[in-house]
Amino acid sequence: MNDENLISANGLGMIRGARVLFGEVSLFAKPGEAIVLRGSNGAGKTTLLRILAGLTQPAAGDVTRAAEVHWLGHRDGLKPHESPVEHLSLWARAWGGGATDPVIERMGLTRPKDVPAALLSAGQRRRTALGRLLLVDRPVWLLDEPFSALDTNGRDLLLELIAGHRASGGAVIAAIHGEAGFTASREVVL
Amino acid sequence: MSPAPIRAAFAQAFREAWAGGAGVLLPASFFAGAAMLVPFAVGSDSDQLAAIGGGVLWVALALASLVTMERLFQADLEDGALDLWVQADVPMSAIAAAKVAAHWLVSGLPLALLSPLLGLMLQMEPDRLPPAMLAYGIGGLAFFLWGAFGAALSATVRRGGLLIALIALPFYVPTAIFGAMSLQAEVPMPLIETLFLSAATLFSMAVAPFGIAAALRLATD
Amino acid sequence: MAILSAFANPHRFMAFSNALLPWLGAGAAILITYSIWQGLYVLPPEAYQGDSARIMIVHVPAAWLSMGGYMGMAVASLVWFVWRHEIADVAAKSMAVFGAGYTAICLMTGAVWGKPTWGTWFQWDDARMVSVLVMFFIYVGYIALRAAMDTRQKAARAGAILAMVGAINVPIIKFSVDIWASLHQDASVLRLDGPAMAPEFLTPLLLGALGHTLLFAALVLVAMRAEVRLRRADALMMRRMAGA
Numbered sequence: 025m026n027d028e029n030l031i032s033a034n035g036l037g038m039i040r041g042a043r044v045l046f047g048e049v050s051l052f053a054k055p056g057e058a059i060v061l062r063g064s065n066g067a068g069k070t071t072l073l074r075i076l077a078g079l080t081q082p083a084a085g086d087v088t089r090a091a092e093v094h095w096l097g098h099r100d101g102l103k104p105h106e107s108p109v110e111h112l113s114l115w116a117r118a119w120g121g122g123a124t125d126p127v128i129e130r131m132g133l134t135r136p137k138d139v140p141a142a143l144l145s146a147g148q149r150r151r152t153a154l155g156r157l158l159l160v161d162r163p164v165w166l167l168d169e170p171f172s173a174l175d176t177n178g179r180d181l182l183l184e185l186i187a188g189h190r191a192s193g194g195a196v197i198a199a200i201h202g203e204a205g206f207t208a209s210r211e212v213v214l
Numbered sequence: 215m216s217p218a219p220i221r222a223a224f225a226q227a228f229r230e231a232w233a234g235g236a237g238v239l240l241p242a243s244f245f246a247g248a249a250m251l252v253p254f255a256v257g258s259d260s261d262q263l264a265a266i267g268g269g270v271l272w273v274a275l276a277l278a279s280l281v282t283m284e285r286l287f288q289a290d291l292e293d294g295a296l297d298l299w300v301q302a303d304v305p306m307s308a309i310a311a312a313k314v315a316a317h318w319l320v321s322g323l324p325l326a327l328l329s330p331l332l333g334l335m336l337q338m339e340p341d342r343l344p345p346a347m348l349a350y351g352i353g354g355l356a357f358f359l360w361g362a363f364g365a366a367l368s369a370t371v372r373r374g375g376l377l378i379a380l381i382a383l384p385f386y387v388p389t390a391i392f393g394a395m396s397l398q399a400e401v402p403m404p405l406i407e408t409l410f411l412s413a414a415t416l417f418s419m420a421v422a423p424f425g426i427a428a429a430l431r432l433a434t435d
Numbered sequence: 436m437a438i439l440s441a442f443a444n445p446h447r448f449m450a451f452s453n454a455l456l457p458w459l460g461a462g463a464a465i466l467i468t469y470s471i472w473q474g475l476y477v478l479p480p481e482a483y484q485g486d487s488a489r490i491m492i493v494h495v496p497a498a499w500l501s502m503g504g505y506m507g508m509a510v511a512s513l514v515w516f517v518w519r520h521e522i523a524d525v526a527a528k529s530m531a532v533f534g535a536g537y538t539a540i541c542l543m544t545g546a547v548w549g550k551p552t553w554g555t556w557f558q559w560d561d562a563r564m565v566s567v568l569v570m571f572f573i574y575v576g577y578i579a580l581r582a583a584m585d586t587r588q589k590a591a592r593a594g595a596i597l598a599m600v601g602a603i604n605v606p607i608i609k610f611s612v613d614i615w616a617s618l619h620q621d622a623s624v625l626r627l628d629g630p631a632m633a634p635e636f637l638t639p640l641l642l643g644a645l646g647h648t649l650l651f652a653a654l655v656l657v658a659m660r661a662e663v664r665l666r667r668a669d670a671l672m673m674r675r676m677a678g679a
Contacts, residue, residue: 041586042669079297080435095301099294103230118222118302156298363600367593371583380576381597384569385604388611395615410614417607425600432592 029054030091030195031076031164037084038071045071047084051212053164053195058186058206061199063214069199070098072214073166076197091163098168100153104142108133108152111141112159121159131155132181146173154182157189165189167198171205179205219302223309227316230289237282241321242328245278249332260337267336268346268397271329275350276386279357282321283365283382284375286313291369291433300434306427310366311419314426318358326351345396345403349411353393356415359422360385366429388414445663448522452656459653466646473639481636487551488636490544495640496647497541498563501570502605504534504651508577509602512595521666522659524591527598528581529658533651535574541567562616566609573601587666 032052038045045068053059061069074080076087077095102111108131112124128137131151141149150173157165165186171179183205186196198204231237252270253263290296299309329350330343338346364381368374392414396407474492481488508530515523545564546556559565577597584590 039588041588042666042673044673074434077297077301079300095297097294097297099292099297101294101298103226103289103293103295105229105233106226114222114226115298118219120216120218367580367597368583370585370589374583377576377579377583380572380579384573384576384601384608387569387608391611391615395618410611414607414611421600421603425596428596429593432589432596435589435592 028090029088031087031089031093031197033076033085033087035085036072036075036082036087038068038075038080039083040071046214049085049212049214051197051210053197053209055163055193055195056190057209058190058196058198060204060208060211061197061214062211063199067214069214070168073097073168073197073199077166089164093164093166094157094162096153096157096165096167096170098172100141100149101156102141102149102152104140106141107136107138108141108144108148108155109137111152112155115156116159119160124155124159127155127158130158132177147175147178150174151178151181154185157185163194165194165196165198167196169201170198171200171202216303219304220308220312223299223302224312224316226295227313228320231317231320237320238324241278241282242324244281245274245325245328246332248274248277249336252336264337264339267333267338268342269394270336271332271346271350272353272390272393274332275325275329275354276357276383276390278325279322279354279361280379280382281375282317283361283378286317286362286365287369287430287433288365288374296369296430296434300431306430307423310362310426310430311423314359314362314423317362318355322354322358323351326354342397345408349393349396349408352408352411352415353389356389356418357382357386359415359418359426363422363425363429366426366433369430369433385418389418445522445667449660449663452660456653456656459649459656463646463650463653466642467650470639470643470646474643478635478639484552487548490548491636492639492643494541494544494548496644497537497544498567499644500537500647500651501534501541501567503648504530504537505570505573505598505605506602508534509598512598512602515591516595516599521591522663524595525659525662525666526655527594528590529655529662531574531577531581531594531598532658533654535571535578537647537651538567538571538574542571560616562609562613565616566612569608569612570605573605577601 029052032050034050036049037047049072051059061072063069071080073095074097075082077093078087078089079095106114108128109124112127116122116124128134131154133148133151133155136144136148139148141152144152154170170182174182186206189196249270252266256262256266287296290299300306302309326347329347333343333346334340360382361378363385364378365374367381368377371377389411392407392411396404396411399407470492474489478489480486508527511523511527511530514520515527542564545561545567549558549561549564550556557564557568577594580597581590581594584593
C-alpha cells in the first residue's frame, strides 16, 4: 500500500448566488482512509462532494484526482422502468465492467432483480445504486448520505462494503448526518 | 474512447422515450391533432388547403417536437442519471447526440411517417407526399436537436416548456424555410431544396450537441 | 487588449466608465440631434418615397444596433466563457436589454415606414425586416433564459452558451431568410437599397448611426455600473449576515 493521496483538494471555496457557501476547505484521502464530512443542512456538504467528483466547478481552489472516482448522490439514478438487473448491466456496459450477477447477489437483490424501479422500495433502489460501486473498481468513493433509506441489514451491508473497499486500498469520503458506524480517519466540518 | 457508453446512453434514452408506447403515440396524436385543427380555422376550401397543407404540417411538426422536449433532460436531472452520464468516460456531446437521436427515432421519425396520411387529408398532391415525407424526416431531426438545446438550457427551470420554445424557435427558421421551399419546387424530386434542408440539419448536428453538452454540464453544476 | 484588461477589474471599470460617460453622452446628443434635424428639416424629400423616407435616419441606426448589439453580446459572452471576467457577463447582460430595445425600435419605425411605402405594416418580402423580427425573438429568449436561472453564476453561464450558439446561427438564419424573401421579390413595389437611396442621405445617416452607437454604449455603461453596484451591495449584505 503506497502513501500517495488518491484525491486531494486545496483551498476550495464555493459561492451560490451572492452567498459564500464555504471557503478555504482543504482535504485529502490516502488508500484505506475514510473521511467524514459534517455540517448542518445547507452547509454545502453535497456541493463539496460534487466538486470532488468533478460535477461542480468550485469558485476557488482546485482538486487533484490521482485515481478514478465513484459518485453516489442522494438520488439513485434509476429510471422508473429499469429493474436492478437492467440498471446494473447498463452501467456495466457503459463503464466496461464485469458481470452483474455477483453484484445482484451481494446486494441482496436476487428476488426483486427483475422488478421495475418504480415498484421497488426506497431501500431496494438504494441497494441497486450502491451496487454500481461494485461494477467497476474505482479507488475513490464519494458518498452523499449513503445510509439514507437503508434498513439495519442494508446498513450492515454498506458498512461491510466500505470496510472491504478500505482494506483493498480504496478511500471513502462520505457526508453523513448521524452515527457513521465506522472509524473515520478524519472528520471535515463545514 | 470506447463507443460502449454512447451505445448505453442511446439504449437507455430509447427505452425511456418509448415508455410503453406513449413516447410515439402522444407526439403523433398531437401532430395529427394540431394539423386537423387547421381546416376548422381556415375553412374547408380544397384549393386553399392544398396550397397551405405542406406548410401546416411543418408548423405542426415544429410544435410537436417542442411538446416532447421538456422532460428529455429534466427527468435525467431529477433522478440523478445525468450526474452519471456527465461522469461517463466519453465527451458529453456524444452522449447528448445519442440521447437526442434516440428521442428523435421514437418521437420524431414516426411523425414523418405519418405525414403522407395527414397530407392527403389536407389535399396535398399525392406525388408530392414521398419527397415531403423525406423532408419532414430530415427537417424534424434539426427541430429535435435545437429543441433539445433549449431543453438542456432550461433543464433546471420548473415548467420550462415555454422557455424551450422561446429559445428554440428562432433556430427553427432555416429548416422551416428550406423545408417549405422543398414542397413548392416544381420537379418531382426537389434536389436543390432538399440539399439546403439537409445542410441545415447537418449544421445542427455539428453545433447543437456541443451546446447541449455545455448546457447539461451547467445543469449538473 | 489594454482596454479589455482595464475593464476586467471592477474598480478600474467604475473609474474608467465614470470618466467616459459624459463624452459618450455629449457625443450621442450632438450627433443624434444633428442627424434628426438634417433628416426632418434640411434634406429634400426622397425622390421616390417622398417624406416617409426621412424615418430611415432612426430606422437604419436601429437596425445596425440590433445586429451590432448582438455581436457585442456574443463577444462579451465568449470573453466571459474563456476568461471568466465577471464584468464581461455584466456587459453581455446589459447589452441584451438595449439591443432588444433597438430591435423593437427598428421594427416599429419599419412598420411606420412600410405603411405608406408598401401599404402594409409588415412586409414579409423584405428580408431585412424579417431578419430583425427573428433577431427580436433571439433577444427575448436570451433575456427570458437569464431571468429564469436561480443564481447569477448560472444565468451568466446559460446566457453565454445561448449567446454563442446564437451567434453561430445568426448568419445561417439570415442567409435562409434572404433566399426565402428573394423567392417573392417581384411582389414588392419598391426596394430600399440600390439607386433608390439618395446620396445626400448618406452623411446624416452615418453620423446618426455613430450617434446612436455612442448612445447605446452610454446606456450599456450606465446599466453595467448599476449592475456592478447591485452585486457589491449583495456581497456587502451577505458579509454582514455572515458576521452577525
